[in-house]
Amino acid sequence: MYDVIIIGAGVTGSAVARELSRYKLNVCVLDKEEDVCCGTSKANSAIVHAGFDAAAGSLMARFNVRGNEMMDDISRDLDVPFKRNGAMVVCINESEKDGLQELYDRGIANGVKGMQILTREEALEKEPNLSENVVAALYAPTSGIICPFILNIAMAENANANGVEFFFNTEVEAITPAVCGRSGDPIWKLRTNNGEYKAKYVVNAAGVYADVFHNMVSADKIHITPRRGDYCLLDKSAGNHVSHTIFPQPTKFGKGVLVAPTVHGNLIVGPTAVDIEDREGNNTTAAGIGDLIAKAGDHVRNLPIRQVITSFAGLRAHEDGHEFIIGEVKDAPHFIDCAGMESPGLASSPAVGEYVGAMLREKMGLEEKEEWIGTRKGILNPANLSIEERNELIKKEPAYGRIICRCEMITEGEIIDAIHRPLGARSLDGIKRRTRAGMGRCQAGFCSPRSMEIINRELGIAMEKITKLGGDSKMVLERTKGGAQ
Amino acid sequence: MAARNSYDIVIVGGGPAGLAAAVAAKKAGTDSILIIERDKELGGILNQCIHNGFGLHTFKEELTGPEYAYRFIEQVYDLGIEYKLDTMVMDISRDKVVTAMNRTEGMFQIQASAVILAMGCRERPRGALNIPGYRPAGIYSAGTAQRLVNMEGYMPGREVVILGSGDIGLIMARRMTFEGAIVKVVAELMPFSGGLKRNIVQCLDDYGIPLKLSHTIVDIEGKERVTAVTIAEVGPDMKPIPGTEERYTCDTLLLSTGLIPENELSRGAGVEMNAVTSGPIVNEILETSIPGVFACGNVLHVHDLVDYVSEEATRAGTNAANYVQNGCADEKSGTDIQLVATEGARYTVPSTINVSRMEDNLTVRFRVGAVYKDSYVSVFFDDERVQHRKKRIMAPGEMEQIIIQKKKLADYPDLRTITVKIEAE
Numbered sequence: 001m002y003d004v005i006i007i008g009a010g011v012t013g014s015a016v017a018r019e020l021s022r023y024k025l026n027v028c029v030l031d032k033e034e035d036v037c038c039g040t041s042k043a044n045s046a047i048v049h050a051g052f053d054a055a056a057g058s059l060m061a062r063f064n065v066r067g068n069e070m071m072d073d074i075s076r077d078l079d080v081p082f083k084r085n086g087a088m089v090v091c092i093n094e095s096e097k098d099g100l101q102e103l104y105d106r107g108i109a110n111g112v113k114g115m116q117i118l119t120r121e122e123a124l125e126k127e128p129n130l131s132e133n134v135v136a137a138l139y140a141p142t143s144g145i146i147c148p149f150i151l152n153i154a155m156a157e158n159a160n161a162n163g164v165e166f167f168f169n170t171e172v173e174a175i176t177p178a179v180c181g182r183s184g185d186p187i188w189k190l191r192t193n194n195g196e197y198k199a200k201y202v203v204n205a206a207g208v209y210a211d212v213f214h215n216m217v218s219a220d221k222i223h224i225t226p227r228r229g230d231y232c233l234l235d236k237s238a239g240n241h242v243s244h245t246i247f248p249q250p251t252k253f254g255k256g257v258l259v260a261p262t263v264h265g266n267l268i269v270g271p272t273a274v275d276i277e278d279r280e281g282n283n284t285t286a287a288g289i290g291d292l293i294a295k296a297g298d299h300v301r302n303l304p305i306r307q308v309i310t311s312f313a314g315l316r317a318h319e320d321g322h323e324f325i326i327g328e329v330k331d332a333p334h335f336i337d338c339a340g341m342e343s344p345g346l347a348s349s350p351a352v353g354e355y356v357g358a359m360l361r362e363k364m365g366l367e368e369k370e371e372w373i374g375t376r377k378g379i380l381n382p383a384n385l386s387i388e389e390r391n392e393l394i395k396k397e398p399a400y401g402r403i404i405c406r407c408e409m410i411t412e413g414e415i416i417d418a419i420h421r422p423l424g425a426r427s428l429d430g431i432k433r434r435t436r437a438g439m440g441r442c443q444a445g446f447c448s449p450r451s452m453e454i455i456n457r458e459l460g461i462a463m464e465k466i467t468k469l470g471g472d473s474k475m476v477l478e479r480t481k482g483g484a485q
Numbered sequence: 486m487a488a489r490n491s492y493d494i495v496i497v498g499g500g501p502a503g504l505a506a507a508v509a510a511k512k513a514g515t516d517s518i519l520i521i522e523r524d525k526e527l528g529g530i531l532n533q534c535i536h537n538g539f540g541l542h543t544f545k546e547e548l549t550g551p552e553y554a555y556r557f558i559e560q561v562y563d564l565g566i567e568y569k570l571d572t573m574v575m576d577i578s579r580d581k582v583v584t585a586m587n588r589t590e591g592m593f594q595i596q597a598s599a600v601i602l603a604m605g606c607r608e609r610p611r612g613a614l615n616i617p618g619y620r621p622a623g624i625y626s627a628g629t630a631q632r633l634v635n636m637e638g639y640m641p642g643r644e645v646v647i648l649g650s651g652d653i654g655l656i657m658a659r660r661m662t663f664e665g666a667i668v669k670v671v672a673e674l675m676p677f678s679g680g681l682k683r684n685i686v687q688c689l690d691d692y693g694i695p696l697k698l699s700h701t702i703v704d705i706e707g708k709e710r711v712t713a714v715t716i717a718e719v720g721p722d723m724k725p726i727p728g729t730e731e732r733y734t735c736d737t738l739l740l741s742t743g744l745i746p747e748n749e750l751s752r753g754a755g756v757e758m759n760a761v762t763s764g765p766i767v768n769e770i771l772e773t774s775i776p777g778v779f780a781c782g783n784v785l786h787v788h789d790l791v792d793y794v795s796e797e798a799t800r801a802g803t804n805a806a807n808y809v810q811n812g813c814a815d816e817k818s819g820t821d822i823q824l825v826a827t828e829g830a831r832y833t834v835p836s837t838i839n840v841s842r843m844e845d846n847l848t849v850r851f852r853v854g855a856v857y858k859d860s861y862v863s864v865f866f867d868d869e870r871v872q873h874r875k876k877r878i879m880a881p882g883e884m885e886q887i888i889i890q891k892k893k894l895a896d897y898p899d900l901r902t903i904t905v906k907i908e909a910e
Contacts, residue, residue, distance in 0.1 A: 232615070233612075280708055282619070283617065283618050283619040283620075283704075283705075283706075284615075284617045284618065285617045286617045286703060286725070288617070289615050289617060308612065308613060308615060309610070309612045309613060310610075310611075310612030310613075311612060311615050311617075312620060387592050390591065390592050391591035391592055394586075394588065394591040394592070395591065398588035398589065399588070401586050401587050401588040401589070401590075401591055401592075402571060402573075402587065402588050403523070403573040403575075403586065406523070406573070409573075409575070441610075441613075442607050442608070442610055443610035443611065443612045443613075444610075445607060445608055445610055445625075445626045445628065445629045446607065446629075448625075448629060449629065449632050449633055449636075449637055453637075463637070463639055464639070467622065467709075468621070468622035468709075469621075469622070469709065470709075471709040472709040472710050473621055473622035473623075473709040473710055474622060474710060475622055475641070476633055476637075476639035476640060476641050477639075477640050477641070477642055477643060477736070478639070478640050479638055479639060479640070480634055480638050480639065480640055480664050481664060481665070482638065
């Protein structure tokens with residue numbers, strides 16, 4: 001019996017898990033995938049939005065602005081790559097200039113600090129590659145870029161280090177209310193493919209599946225639409241094309257196609273917005289990529305789109321009311337929703353964790369642990385060391401002297417660390433999200449066989465059982481005829 | 486920091502280009518040579534090319550890739566040429582300081598008098614092609630699959646579709662067939678193959694594997710492992726034609742859609758690049774825009790046959806040795822003649838010729854941009870056509886060459902431009 005079960009090891013579930021790990025509490029996280037950060041959290045714009053977009057008074061506005069504020073501490077304490085690069089919403093039609101003022105006013109109402117409306121000249125001075133057609137721009141200096149994988153992984157690792165258990169490949173199939181035989185208190189029974197789990201409280205952080213679980217326990221139904229967005233990621237040689245996050249003016253489908261540097265030096269372009277049925281439908285489409293390429297040049301000139309190194313699609317968990325649903329479900333006591341977590345969900349995640357943590361502290365009368373450790377060290381990046389320090393390290397750990405990923409210059413030492421740390425990587429994508437090995441311009445052509453050998457050696461997983469992303473995603477199927485000895 | 490070493494010539498890459506360059510430089514009288522190789526053995530990509538067909542030009546016999554490589558590796562051993570394995574070059578500076586790293590020595594720097602760039606090339610991945618669909622396991626570049634099959638001994642899959650008809654893809658179609666896999670189709674975007682004619686015959690035709698020209702992939706299915714791909718015909722605008730889609734169930738997609746010279750280190754050093762080849766711009770001695778930095782093999786331009794890599798690298802090695810032995814001075818006089826590729830010829834290597842320094846018979850290599858039948862390779866000295874040679878067939882998958890004779894250039898003291906073009910008559 002757990003005190004709290006969190007469904008979903010994405011960025012929201014992991015943020016809640018970390019907050020709950022402060023308390024004397026028995027917590028676990030269930031996820032149907034083989035790793036943390038496998039759904040919406042892994043495929044998004046990687047932006048910590050400033051908070052001028054969401055309607056004044058909405059939960060989206062409140063959690064976005066608070067999450068944004070918290071990000072400096074979070075990124076420092078948990079060693080997450082984060083940079084406040086500032087955002088610009090670019091107006092290219094004189095007739096739409098009022099829209100900027102509207103955003104500005106909304107930002108003020110939401111508590112966003114430091115915004116300015118820039119003239120064409122001021123905007124071009126800050127960002128020379130803006131479209132020729134720029135008329136004016138809203139500038140929001142608090143907007144940032146972050147590594148979404150590491151934010152998610154770091155919060156989960158930190159939660160785990162403080163006692164939260166994680167069960168992967170564990171899919172919740174049914175949730176039913178029950179009564180504890182000993183205490184007579186109400187509890188939740190979660191049937192999964194890996195047996196039954198019981199808890200006093202359930203936190204539903206299931207992303208595009210959050211409505212499924214909500215609707216299992218409540219008569220007051222909610223509906224989430226997977227809203228697919230295609231992205232292109234450009235080579236690091238294009239990473240300096242813009243230094244701010246460049247948005248068009250928003251429409252009812254969202255913030256539109258943005259162009260932004262990533263915290264690792266690439267350039268990201270996206271997303272499109274297409275509502276679909278399939279909650280696993282994260283395939284790119286020719287139409288989507290075409291649409292993206294057509295739109296991307298509207299606000300940024302000479303976009304070097306030919307330098308694309310990969311394209312991908314993510315699914316936003318779009319709730320019909322376009323609002324976060326956070327809190328205890330009225331007709332399902334002790335069942336806490338964190339639903340509708342579409343953008344600005346990434347930016348909001350620490351604030352959602354904080355809020356749910358405080359709520360449960362009060363409801364459950366929780367006591368803090370004396371020994372809680374709020375910090376986490378990331379995987380050592382030898383590229384940040386001096387040559388002397390690096391050589392000291394290699395003397396102690398020769399694996400840091402062997403490059404495995406030639407594009408991102410990732411060493412064997414980093415990959416071994418990624419495998420053996422708390423909630424370590426077990427698949428090639430797990431290694432990729434933790435170390436960036438395979439994320440460069442050759443897209444894992446060089447490092448895959450080498451990373452497979454390391455997984456094989458470090459975890460004793462047979463080569464034929466090593467996967468790209470868990471499940472049946474095996475990299476190789478069998479021995480060759482001559483390789484069978 | 487380990488003590489700074491110095492060598493006369495540092496060769497970056499121990500594949501066919503690096504090996505031949507090292508052997509030639511040593512034979513030309515330079516003793517202080519170091520080859521730096523990132524893999525665990527010398528030989529480069531040849532080690533995974535276990536098919537035969539190598540060396541017909543160089544050795545007048547058919548060798549496998551490892552056998553061909555060994556002909557050079559043996560000479561490296563016999564000549565006592567130094568090499569470091571499992572060592573990654575991290576940086577090359579403009580003044581030829583090479584920074585490298587390995588497990589035993591850590592990060593170290595070497596001052597070179599001359600550097601030979603011989604890093605080879607890499608494959609264009611799916612991401613660069615914007616192929617729509619899912620991103621499951623089972624999608625490999627042909628060379629990665631070749632490494633898994635031939636060096637690691639594992640089969641990436643059983644039912645295969647191949648996109649691109651580059652030589653590695655063609656070779657892998659046959660290799661996977663030998664291993665019991667079913668290769669269903671090879672789709673090629675262009676109206677012609679990017680590979681050698683002999684590979685189409687010996688690797689596809691002989692096994693009844695269809696090659697669909699002017700076709701591309703429009704969808705990849707499968708959330709964990711590839712389950713199917715859909716190909717479609719493309720029109721002259723290279724866009725898929727609706728209604729021509731054909732779906733193939735398969736568990737594996739191999740990509741053989743082009744090779745990209747691996748020039749991150751060259752760019753870092755400040756070497757000027759050729760936008761067409763994605764390799765350095767070189768002069769008649771295969772020297773880049775940085776004096777004393779030479780380039781050869783697939784890092785310079787992607788070759789069709791390794792024999793030509795060896796030949797080019799031999800020249801680069803000899804020239805680097807001469808450069809070092811001449812006290813690192815650029816000994817040339819007069820102005821450079823520019824080489825221009827146009828009208829069907831895509832590029833030339835080299836890009837410039839200085840007569841005072843050229844060989845008696847300088848081989849200039851180039852590729853054509855389309856298939857040409859019964860056409861002429863023409864060479865113009867300024868406006869005068871001086872060569873006009875009929876070729877029954879020329880294709881983008883095969884390199885072409887012309888020879889420029891030094892003694893002929895003596896008759897053209899004021900020559901500024903040599904133009905190579907393809908003419909119908």
